[in-house]
Amino acid sequence: MKVIGVVSGKGGVGKTTIALNIAAALSKYYNKRTTLIDCNLTTSHLSLYLNIYHKPNTFNHVLREQSSLDEATHSHESGMKVIPAALGINELDGIDILHIKEKIQQLADQNDYIILDSAPGLGRESMGTLKACDEVVFVTNPNIMSITDVMRCNEVCKDLGIKTLGVILNKVYKDKYDVGKNDVENITNLPVIGSIPYHHDFRKSLAQRTPLVTMKPNDRVTRELIKLSAKLAQEPLPSYSFGGKLKNTLKFW
Ligand SMILES: Nc1ncnc2c1ncn2[C@@H]1O[C@H](COP(=O)(O)OP(=O)(O)OP(=O)(O)O)[C@@H](O)[C@H]1O
Ligand SMILES: [Mg+2]
DSSP: OEEEEEEOSSTTSSHHHHHHHHHHHHHHHHOOOEEEEEOOOTTOOHHHHTTOTTOSOOHHHHHTTSSOHHHHOEEOTTSOEEEOOOOOGGGGTTOOGGGHHHHHHTTGGGOSEEEEEOOSSSSHHHHHHHHHOSEEEEEEOSSHHHHHHHHHHHHHHHHHTOEEEEEEEEEEOOSTTSOOHHHHHHHHSSOEEEEEEOOTHHHHHHHTTSOHHHHOTTOHHHHHHHHHHHHHTTOOOOOBOTTSOBOGGGGGO
């Protein structure tokens, strides 16, 4: 089992969006046993993205020893498993986020990948998430504020000895106002392992409570998200038939 944290210094850059699409793609297209966990306990959103906010058992309950991991795990149509966090602020009572590592280790036998959707910044919550990771991937937008915050997070990861896989550029316009891929690599000293365009389909995906990779399997942006998950899992890149359709065989590679 490998635990990958989806992390950023700055909020709102697209961590939850990327984390849920990566987890769904690893399950659906690469047959990887994958569990996605919402570690953003203070401002959790994952349950809203997947329409599972009404479930009675959450990661908060697990951390308080009120539910088992099994009870708090929900199956998604993509094949991934999801452990949401609770929405209410009083659900934070009695939780020590630094305990997540030992809880997550209990999932080792049943998973190839655990994807952690982190809170932004470098507070106690994010630090608890970082300490539970084997590897982290940074999400940033192509602007100088979020890139600077990636550099801060990277310093902390270096101090903690956590392996960094690289940077995912999200909400990319590719116009003259974006900081370009090469500049991001030079500034951060990290490889850019994915570049996801700014696209209105993400709004639709949120409204439909469905990850883009399952909502639009043959979409251009989906292709980028699948490529990204292939890189993370060190799997071969997917192949497409003429016309850009995903080949059916992909699932069985
Ligand atoms: N590539 C994209 N194109 C357009 N909109 C996007 C893209 N990625 C994410 N969004 C939108 O940006 C908003 C923030 O995304 P998201 O919730 O994934 O960010 P986050 O980093 O998890 O935020 P937080 O730091 O609050 O946890 C959402 O409305 C989401 O739909
Ligand atoms: Mg989020």
